[in-house]
Amino acid sequence: MIKVIGFNAGAVGDLVMMTALTRQFKKENSDSYFIFGIGNRYAHIVSLFYNHSFIDDIRIWSSYDEWPVYEDIKYIIEKKIDKVYNAMPDHFDELWYNKRHYIQEHGLIHGFSQIDDLTCILNPYFGAIKDCDKVITLSMFPQFDKGQKKSLSLNKLEELCLNIKKLGFLPIQLGGKYEQKLENAEKPDFSMLEAARLLYSSRLHITADTSFSWISSSYKHLTIGVYTNNLPYMIDSWSHRPINSNAYYFHRDNLENLAIEEIIIKIKELI
Numbered sequence: 001m002i003k004v005i006g007f008n009a010g011a012v013g014d015l016v017m018m019t020a021l022t023r024q025f026k027k028e029n030s031d032s033y034f035i036f037g038i039g040n041r042y043a044h045i046v047s048l049f050y051n052h053s054f055i056d057d058i059r060i061w062s063s064y065d066e067w068p069v070y071e072d073i074k075y076i077i078e079k080k081i082d083k084v085y086n087a088m089p090d091h092f093d094e095l096w097y098n099k100r101h102y103i104q105e106h107g108l109i110h111g112f113s114q115i116d117d118l119t120c121i122l123n124p125y126f127g128a129i130k131d132c133d134k135v136i137t138l139s140m141f142p143q144f145d146k147g148q149k150k151s152l153s154l155n156k157l158e159e160l161c162l163n164i165k166k167l168g169f170l171p172i173q174l175g176g177k178y179e180q181k182l183e184n185a186e187k188p189d190f191s192m193l194e195a196a197r198l199l200y201s202s203r204l205h206i207t208a209d210t211s212f213s214w215i216s217s218s219y220k221h222l223t224i225g226v227y228t229n230n231l232p233y234m235i236d237s238w239s240h241r242p243i244n245s246n247a248y249y250f251h252r253d254n255l256e257n258l259a260i261e262e263i264i265i266k267i268k269e270l271i
Contacts, residue, residue, distance in 0.1 A: 005035045005059065005076065006085040011143065012045060012192070012211035016218050019052065019120045020103045021085075024112055026054035033057070035081070039064035045192050048215070051123045085110055097231055097239040105239070118243045122218040129201035136169045136267075137195075137202040139212035140226075141179040150230050151208035152255055154180070159260045160206070161185045167267065174199060174212055204271055206263070209240060217242030224266055225249040226258060 004025065006018055015038060026034055035057045036049055041064040049058060062071035076084065096105045107115040140157055142150045152160065161171040161184035171185040174195040181187045190198065196215050199205050206224045207213040216223045227237035227249055237251050248266055252258045 001031050001033055002029065002082040003033045003035070003080060004029075004083045004085065005037050005081050012042060013214040015042065015045075015049070016120050016122065016211070016214040017103055017106070019049070019054075019122065019218065020115065020118060021107055021110065021112070022052075023054045023117065023121070024107065024115050025085075027116070028112070035059050035079075037061055039067065045196075047125055047193060048122050048196065050125050052121070095233060098233070098235045101239050101243075119220075120214060120218040120242060122215065124197075124200055124219060126197045126200070129198060132198070132201040133203050134169050135172055135198070135202040136164050136204045136206060137172050137174050137199045137212075138182075138185060139174045139199075139205070139207045139210040141175050142209050143176070143178075143211075150228060150255075152226060152258065154182075156256075156258075156260055157182055158184050160263060163260060163264045164267070167264070169203065172198065172202070175210075204267065206267075209237075214242050217244035217247055220244060220246050222270055223247035224263060224270070226255060226263075227251050228255050229253055 006022055022034055022036060026032065033056045034054065036055045037059045038046055039061050043060045046058055046060060049055060059075065061067055063069040068076070091105065092109065093099070100108065101118055103118050104115050140151045161182055164171040165184065173182050173185040173187040174190070195212070199212060199216055200219050200221060204222045204224065205212065205216040207216060208226050209230070213223070213225055223244055223246060225241060225247060227241055228251065229237060241249055248270065250258055250262065
């Protein structure tokens with residue numbers, strides 16, 4: 001039996017993406033022992049990855065930015081780990097995102113001949129919150145998005161929330177403390193795990209390119225996404241969008257050209 005650790009230096013969305021690669025690895029190496037590594041910065045979301053048949057154990061590293069530190073190296077040696085996968089390696093091709101999906105790209109870098117299934121999966125360890133069928137959750141503030149270029153403008157987001165209310169739904173904003181609160185939406189002081197449970201319980205999730213986009217799709221939740229070209233010479237955002245049969249994605253070269261009425265029409269169609 002070979003022992004493998006998949007270490008991830010990315011954020012929450014990157015960790016969720018890793019579930020697809022982990023599943024593929026276990027499919028090709030059924031007798032292996034796979035340890036899912038999580039940097040200590042994200043130790044608070046470890047329970048999202050419980051109860052997966054292709055994850056044999058979870059390791060919370062003693063570091064994140066400076067991985068590996070002494071404690072991490074000691075663990076690898078003591079556990080007699082045969083291979084360590086880093087899920088954030090350098091790309092072979094600068095324009096890979098015009099040719100392959102994000103998950104396909106990382107599979108190629110790590111030597112997979114192919115990735116049979118590009119969907120990510122999280123098995124909810126919680127039950128749904130009752131009476132949330134009139135809740136629409138939103139995650140519209142991508143981290144590190146200076147100038148709000150990867151999402152709708154604040155004015156459009158407020159307009160969206162007002163129209164959601166007119167449909168008889170309660171818009172609830174999910175996200176970190178760094179985000180500006182939308183005046184026309186509720187924003188509870190939730191942990192990420194509490195927010196994930198509310199998303200899972202809601203009628204619909206509306207998202208930009210955020211971690212919650214990947215969480216929502218990993219639950220196969222009803223989702224509307226808004227995406228744009230955010231990399232040099234990017235032709236389409238498909239490579240950076242989660243695969244979810246219950247999702248509809250709007251793509252615009254400039255999201256200012258996406259009318260709120262288009263989103264409202266799609267909400268009516270889906271619900």
